[in-house]
Amino acid sequence: MDKLSEEKLFKALMIASLAVVVGSLFVVVAVIVWNGAPALSLSMITQTPKGGYYLGKEGGILNAIVGSLYLAFGSLILALMISLPAALSLQKDYIGKTKAAYYIRLSLDVLWGTPSIVYGAFGFIIMLYLGMRASLLGGIIVLTILQLPIMIRSMEEVIKMVPADLKEASYTLGATRFETTALVVVKQALPGIVTGVILSFGRGIGDAASILFTAGYTDSLPRSLFDPVASLPLAIFFQLGTPFPEVQARAYASALVLLIIVLALSIASRALSKRFMKNIIR
Amino acid sequence: MSHITIQNLSAFYGDHHALRDITVEIPEKLITAIIGPSGCGKSTLLKCFNRLIDLTDGARVSGKIIVGNMDVLNGGTDVTDVRRRMGLLPQKPNPLPMSIYDNVAYGPRLHGVKEKKKLDEIVEKYLKIGGLWDEVRDRLKSPASKLSIGQQQRLCLARGLAVEPEIILCDEPTSALDPVSSQHIEQQLLKLKNDYTIVIVTHNIHQAMRLADYVIHLYLGELVEHGPANEVLENPKEERTRAYINGTFLADVKADQEINLKGNMCPYNFVYAKQALHALEKGKILKLIVDDPTAVTEVPRGMEAGGHEVVSVRQQNKTDWEIIIRKKS
Numbered sequence: 001m002d003k004l005s006e007e008k009l010f011k012a013l014m015i016a017s018l019a020v021v022v023g024s025l026f027v028v029v030a031v032i033v034w035n036g037a038p039a040l041s042l043s044m045i046t047q048t049p050k051g052g053y054y055l056g057k058e059g060g061i062l063n064a065i066v067g068s069l070y071l072a073f074g075s076l077i078l079a080l081m082i083s084l085p086a087a088l089s090l091q092k093d094y095i096g097k098t099k100a101a102y103y104i105r106l107s108l109d110v111l112w113g114t115p116s117i118v119y120g121a122f123g124f125i126i127m128l129y130l131g132m133r134a135s136l137l138g139g140i141i142v143l144t145i146l147q148l149p150i151m152i153r154s155m156e157e158v159i160k161m162v163p164a165d166l167k168e169a170s171y172t173l174g175a176t177r178f179e180t181t182a183l184v185v186v187k188q189a190l191p192g193i194v195t196g197v198i199l200s201f202g203r204g205i206g207d208a209a210s211i212l213f214t215a216g217y218t219d220s221l222p223r224s225l226f227d228p229v230a231s232l233p234l235a236i237f238f239q240l241g242t243p244f245p246e247v248q249a250r251a252y253a254s255a256l257v258l259l260i261i262v263l264a265l266s267i268a269s270r271a272l273s274k275r276f277m278k279n280i281i282r
Numbered sequence: 283m284s285h286i287t288i289q290n291l292s293a294f295y296g297d298h299h300a301l302r303d304i305t306v307e308i309p310e311k312l313i314t315a316i317i318g319p320s321g322c323g324k325s326t327l328l329k330c331f332n333r334l335i336d337l338t339d340g341a342r343v344s345g346k347i348i349v350g351n352m353d354v355l356n357g358g359t360d361v362t363d364v365r366r367r368m369g370l371l372p373q374k375p376n377p378l379p380m381s382i383y384d385n386v387a388y389g390p391r392l393h394g395v396k397e398k399k400k401l402d403e404i405v406e407k408y409l410k411i412g413g414l415w416d417e418v419r420d421r422l423k424s425p426a427s428k429l430s431i432g433q434q435q436r437l438c439l440a441r442g443l444a445v446e447p448e449i450i451l452c453d454e455p456t457s458a459l460d461p462v463s464s465q466h467i468e469q470q471l472l473k474l475k476n477d478y479t480i481v482i483v484t485h486n487i488h489q490a491m492r493l494a495d496y497v498i499h500l501y502l503g504e505l506v507e508h509g510p511a512n513e514v515l516e517n518p519k520e521e522r523t524r525a526y527i528n529g530t531f532l533a534d535v536k537a538d539q540e541i542n543l544k545g546n547m548c549p550y551n552f553v554y555a556k557q558a559l560h561a562l563e564k565g566k567i568l569k570l571i572v573d574d575p576t577a578v579t580e581v582p583r584g585m586e587a588g589g590h591e592v593v594s595v596r597q598q599n600k601t602d603w604e605i606i607i608r609k610k611s
Contacts, residue, residue, distance in 0.1 A: 164337075166378060171334065172332060172370040173441065173442070173445055175388075187379045280379045
């Protein structure tokens with residue numbers, strides 16, 4: 001094969017794979033919007049389910065929206081507080097080159113691939129042992145554990161890419177390891193850190209299995225960390241499971257709400273971090 | 283007056299013995315050039331001074347470096363204190379991911395200057411010393427990465443000076459720069475030597491001649507010769523120093539035959555060169571021009587293996603290299 005047709009073939013291959021990605025995404029979004037948009041109404045997002053909601057009567061999914069936001073942001077903040085220092089400690093300047101770091105990365109990779117129902121079951125057993133019942137707090141903790149491997153590994157990959165030059169520059173000016181990490185490494189790696197956060201937020205807010213036992217489900221809004229709490233993925237699951245078409249349509253509407261939340265956070269965080277990114281060394 | 287005293291300094295990278303038992307003194311408020319071919323340990327020596335070598339995996343250092351009353355290599359010495367007393371101008375400019383202003387203010391802030399007015403003064407003062415102020419005074423808040431390479435290097439100089447060091451270490455500071463920017467940096471260094479002790483690593487003899495008051499020649503990790511610049515550069519005592527200095531000037535040597543091997547791949551480069559050399563008398567000089575990257579390393583190596591002397595290998599422009607060989611056998 002000559003170089004020109006090689007080039008063409010490769011280009012065709014790239015376009016084909018892009019088409020698969022964009023196409024399937026488009027179909028998913030289209031199905032959700034097509035089925036969900038007609039059922040989406042103001043009462044849907046401002047009311048909690050009234051009696052008979054799951055039979056097609058009045059009400060909304062405010063309980064699930066509020067619950068999901070509590071769960072997702074609660075676990076996001078907790079996971080970020082743990083992940084960032086953990087990812088930074090895996091730098092070469094700290095423990096990155098040690099045998100321990102190798103095993104930490106390995107176990108994080110395994111945890112990343114673990115099905116979330118396993119986290120849910122694990123959390124449930126611990127909670128039984130402690131005598132806790134399904135609650136917002138339980139859900140947040142299990143979701144945090146679920147998000148940790150995603151956050152730490154994706155952050156670590158970008159932190160690793162920070163040029164050694166930059167760290168050296170900081171060290172030669174008399175900075176300590178901590179000062180270099182906090183003032184230079186985090187700044188330079190910020191876009192990647194943001195990506196890691198969005199990635200795990202998406203996983204956290206969209207996961208149903210891990211919170212099935214640990215956060216429970218309820219038709220009312222949570223009043224404390226120790227109340228059970230509803231969530232969008234489970235709301236979708238329950239509504240889709242009913243035999244009534246109008247309730248199934250509400251499931252799609254709930255999915256649409258979930259999608260909008262993820263999209264909004266994605267856009268907001270990118271816009272926010274753009275301000276801090278102009279100084280990055282490329 | 284000596285400022286840096288080096289006693290029996292050895293450095294290892296794993297099994298590689300990069301510096302062998304160096305003992306030398308570096309004079310105060312003069313420019314000292316460390317010269318020698320690539321891989322001779324010049325940069326390693328510099329990295330020992332500010333203990334940047336601590337960051338290299340598997341590196342070990344023994345011996346002593348005394349700066350003033352500070353024992354640099356002693357484990358008990360605060361490494362941030364060592365580095366604060368020595369600014370480093372790197373080979374490739376490495377601005378920090380922040381604005382021009384913050385780059386210069388970075389060091390002073392670390393060391394406790396918080397007041398905005400004081401910082402403004404520091405930034406202006408050192409950008410002026412670095413010769414960059416007039417070009418950036420209106421855009422101090424814009425990213426440092428937007429500056430040209432030459433400006434970035436002057437920013438690095440200003441940034442290094444802002445922590446108020448006594449010594450400026452330069453690791454081939456102009457090798458990534460265009461001629462005009464290089465000249466700019468050289469001029470700044472000449473101005474700065476009234477107030478600072480400057481150590482510059484360079485593989486450019488001409489630069490050493492322009493700048494240096496004192497010269498240290500390293501070869502394969504050994505200290506070959508050191509002394510005042512005019513003595514070492516014009517009248518070296520050591521044969522190896524003479525060979526090195528002459529080697530870099532041999533570009534002006536008349537070649538007995540010149541062949542252009544551009545466009546040839548290996549091993550044809552090598553074969554043609556060998557044929558041409560075969561036709562020459564012993565002691566004659568052959569000049570080759572190649573543009574194949576493999577040939578740049580492999581042809582000289584092969585010629586040396588064949589018993590000939592490789593006088594110099596120089597890059598002429600972006601693609602072309604000049605290899606000069608003296609027929610020996």
